[in-house]
Amino acid sequence: MKNLILIGMPGAGKSTAGVILAKTLGMHFTDTDIMIQQRSGRLLQEILDTEGPEAFKRIEEEAVLSHTFQDAVVATGGSVVFSQKAMEHLQERGIIVYLRIPFAEMERRLSNITTRGIVLSKGQTLREMYDERIPLYEKYADITVDCDRAGMEAVVRMIVDKLARIPR
Numbered sequence: 001m002k003n004l005i006l007i008g009m010p011g012a013g014k015s016t017a018g019v020i021l022a023k024t025l026g027m028h029f030t031d032t033d034i035m036i037q038q039r040s041g042r043l044l045q046e047i048l049d050t051e052g053p054e055a056f057k058r059i060e061e062e063a064v065l066s067h068t069f070q071d072a073v074v075a076t077g078g079s080v081v082f083s084q085k086a087m088e089h090l091q092e093r094g095i096i097v098y099l100r101i102p103f104a105e106m107e108r109r110l111s112n113i114t115t116r117g118i119v120l121s122k123g124q125t126l127r128e129m130y131d132e133r134i135p136l137y138e139k140y141a142d143i144t145v146d147c148d149r150a151g152m153e154a155v156v157r158m159i160v161d162k163l164a165r166i167p168r
Contacts, residue, residue: 002093003069003072003073003074003090003093003095004025004027004072004073004074004095004097004159004163005074005076005090005091005096006018006021006073006075006076006097006099007078007080007081007097007098007099007137007140008078008098008099008100008101008137009078009106009130009133009137010110010118011106011109011110012078012100012101012106012147013099013147013152013155014075014076015033015075017075017099017147017152017155017156017159018031018073018075020152020153020156021073021156022073024160025073025160027071028070028071028072028073029072029073029074030067030072030073030074031074031075032063032075032076032077032080033075033077035063036059036060036063039059040059044077047059048119053119053120053121056079056119057082057083057119060080060086061080061085061086064083064089064090065085065089069090069093074094076090078119079119079133081136081137081139081140082119082136095143095166096140096141096143097141097142097143097145097159098137098138098141098144098145099147099155100137100147100148101146101148103126103127103130106126107126110126142166143159143163145158145159145162146158
């Protein structure tokens with residue numbers, strides 16, 4: 001099976017669903033946020049605080065481009081869609097699954113916004129970030145799954161069901 005690449009807003013459940021999906025399908029699991037932390041030896045928020053959002057996006061792009069994923073479910077950082085190079089790299093290697101949540105649900109789930117490592121431009125609100133990213137997630141998605149009213153097990157079932165309908 002091709003790699004499965006999970007994209008979506010912070011708080012959409014990419015990492016949580018990714019682990020369950022990988023177990024369900026017998027695949028490896030990779031979280032690009034953890035890759036970045038391991039490569040840099042720093043927390044995501046530390047990188048953002050010291051180097052800023054543009055440097056973080058560059059580091060994220062380099063981490064994704066440096067990795068050839070194989071038989072993996074990949075949970076990406078929410079900002080990976082800002083890199084066309086990274087997204088093309090991921091598209092060549094897998095099926096892009098967009099985990100969609102409405103703004104109110106994202107806001108409800110993000111209780112740790114100042115420590116979580118969320119890429120926001122200076123002065124940008126969560127709403128502005130949400131509105132900026134939505135067209136990018138939609139652009140790259142092969143499959144879209146609505147995650148706002150479903151538990152993670154149900155989200156995984158929806159992904160598996162949609163994957164089964166993709167011609168091989």
